[in-house]
Amino acid sequence: MNTPMNRRQFTKTTVATLAGMTAVSTSLHGAEKAGRTARLGFIGVGGRGTSLLRNTLGLKPARVTAVCDVNPASAARAQKLVVAAGQPEPAAYTKSETDFERMLQRDDVDAVVISTPWEWHAPMAVAAMKQGKYVGVEVPCAITLEECWQLIRTNETTGVPCMMLENWSFRRDNLAVLNMIRQGLFGQIVHCHSAHSHNCIYWYMDARGYPRWSGKHLLARCADQYPTHTLGPVLSWMDINCGDRFETIVSMATGQFGITDQLTRRYGADHEPASYDWRQGDVVTSLIRTAKGKTIVVNMDMQLPRPYDNRWMIQGTRGLYSEERDSVYLAGLEGPAHRKEEWELFKPFQEKYDHRWWTEAISSIPHAQDHGGTDSLQMHLFVEAVRTGTPLPLDVYDSVVMSCLFPLSEQSIAAGSQPIACPDFTSGKWKTRKPYFALES
Ligand SMILES: NC(=O)c1ccc[n+]([C@@H]2O[C@H](COP(=O)([O-])OP(=O)(O)OC[C@H]3O[C@@H](n4cnc5c(N)ncnc54)[C@H](O)[C@@H]3O)[C@@H](O)[C@H]2O)c1
Numbered sequence: 001m002n003t004p005m006n007r008r009q010f011t012k013t014t015v016a017t018l019a020g021m022t023a024v025s026t027s028l029h030g031a032e033k034a035g036r037t038a039r040l041g042f043i044g045v046g047g048r049g050t051s052l053l054r055n056t057l058g059l060k061p062a063r064v065t066a067v068c069d070v071n072p073a074s075a076a077r078a079q080k081l082v083v084a085a086g087q088p089e090p091a092a093y094t095k096s097e098t099d100f101e102r103m104l105q106r107d108d109v110d111a112v113v114i115s116t117p118w119e120w121h122a123p124m125a126v127a128a129m130k131q132g133k134y135v136g137v138e139v140p141c142a143i144t145l146e147e148c149w150q151l152i153r154t155n156e157t158t159g160v161p162c163m164m165l166e167n168w169s170f171r172r173d174n175l176a177v178l179n180m181i182r183q184g185l186f187g188q189i190v191h192c193h194s195a196h197s198h199n200c201i202y203w204y205m206d207a208r209g210y211p212r213w214s215g216k217h218l219l220a221r222c223a224d225q226y227p228t229h230t231l232g233p234v235l236s237w238m239d240i241n242c243g244d245r246f247e248t249i250v251s252m253a254t255g256q257f258g259i260t261d262q263l264t265r266r267y268g269a270d271h272e273p274a275s276y277d278w279r280q281g282d283v284v285t286s287l288i289r290t291a292k293g294k295t296i297v298v299n300m301d302m303q304l305p306r307p308y309d310n311r312w313m314i315q316g317t318r319g320l321y322s323e324e325r326d327s328v329y330l331a332g333l334e335g336p337a338h339r340k341e342e343w344e345l346f347k348p349f350q351e352k353y354d355h356r357w358w359t360e361a362i363s364s365i366p367h368a369q370d371h372g373g374t375d376s377l378q379m380h381l382f383v384e385a386v387r388t389g390t391p392l393p394l395d396v397y398d399s400v401v402m403s404c405l406f407p408l409s410e411q412s413i414a415a416g417s418q419p420i421a422c423p424d425f426t427s428g429k430w431k432t433r434k435p436y437f438a439l440e441s
Pocket residue numbers: 043044045046047048049068069070071074096097098099100115116117118120138139140165166167
């Protein structure tokens with residue numbers, strides 16, 4: 001069973017059997033847990049891929065057997081990191097933009113972690129699923145509606161698990177809020193706010209102030225181009241894809257002022273890219289209405305100077321949580337007339353409703369600094385699913401729905417902020433699917 005070929009056959013059979021299932025029998029889980037390692041291939045080892053690689057190298061049951069990057073220096077750096085962690089040197093694939101396809105042929109790769117430019121995410125994830133490899137793909141997993149459907153169709157036909165690595169779904173505070181929601185503290189959920197307010201101008205530009213791959217998307221498109229950090233926790237807070245679904249989306253963008261101003265101030269008024277015709281507006285605001293009548297306001301705000309901010313707020317019939325205020329308000333069972341309408345600090349609630357991933361699982365993970373340990377927790381859960389042949393913590397439907405705001409907001413903005421119907425990526429399954437993400441039991 002432990003030979004590479006047997007293991008590969010096993011993985012293919014197991015994931016095919018598990019297709020569409022939300023729970024895995026405990027006997028399979030127990031049997032597969034014994035001694036198995038997850039053998040990973042990393043595609044794209046630039047900034048983010050290297051960071052995820054470091055997180056993974058701290059996890060005992062993971063081995064990195066292959067790395068792939070079009071930049072040979074990046075692949076060589078990744079190989080060195082793996083060797084420094086005491087593992088054999090992984091194979092490197094650096095020949096071309098499609099060399100990942102050769103890597104996917106390897107029998108000693110059970111899963112891939114994809115951290116490449118956005119336009120490669122869906123093609124790489126689809127190719128990996130077709131080769132029976134578990135997929136962890138960076139955000140967003142798709143940037144067109146066609147790519148969204150390709151991911152869904154490939155997952156449904158192959159049965160191979162595919163997860164977008166949306167790390168904010170695993171944040172400690174967001175998971176405690178999820179527990180509070182599931183225990184009914186806020187009553188019926190009605191409305192939510194979330195934002196990705198993060199000045200990323202120098203992630204979009206190269207060292208000379210010219211657009212790199214990410215900046216080229218700002219030149220070409222006007223949309224919420226980074227919708228998943230905002231929507232990650234919101235999906236489970238609102239039972240999206242398991243009881244409810246996004247139905248209608250309206251988006252509006254400001255004009256573009258921030259890129260020009262930031263580039264001019266840093267590089268001078270003559271700097272050519274400062275006067276490019278950037279399509280992307282500085283702040284994009286989207287409004288989503290669900291089939292069950294809830295609404296969500298989402299901001300993308302990534303090219304104005306400002307401190308980082310998410311501004312999550314979730315509101316129900318009996319109270320609300322505000323990340324910005326670090327507070328909650330609970331009306332209590334007897335109703336607001338019996339209680340002062342005042343904020344309470346979130347900290348005691350965080351302690352009381354802390355998720356077991358943060359009280360138990362985290363103790364077995366070397367505590368990496370990235371995003372307060374969130375990324376290490378995410379990679380730990382990914383590796384555990386791969387090595388036990390069980391479903392990934394986030395599924396393809398949630399991954400796609402978090403990402404689909406990119407193309408749908410673009411359509412709405414282009415049409416003068418017209419409402420756009422959101423496709424039902426679950427083909428009706430949202431009506432009967434049960435919540436599966438981060439269950440405590
Ligand atoms: N979740 C998070 O917190 C977070 C943070 C940063 C970035 N990201 C995401 O990670 C991804 C990568 O971002 P980054 O900042 O690391 O970018 P980057 O440019 O630093 O890294 C991308 C890497 O992919 C390589 N690459 C490009 N095309 C390739 C191909 N066809 N085959 C193999 N390798 C290829 C590049 O050479 C580079 O090393 C993006 O999707 C971004 O949105 C997520």
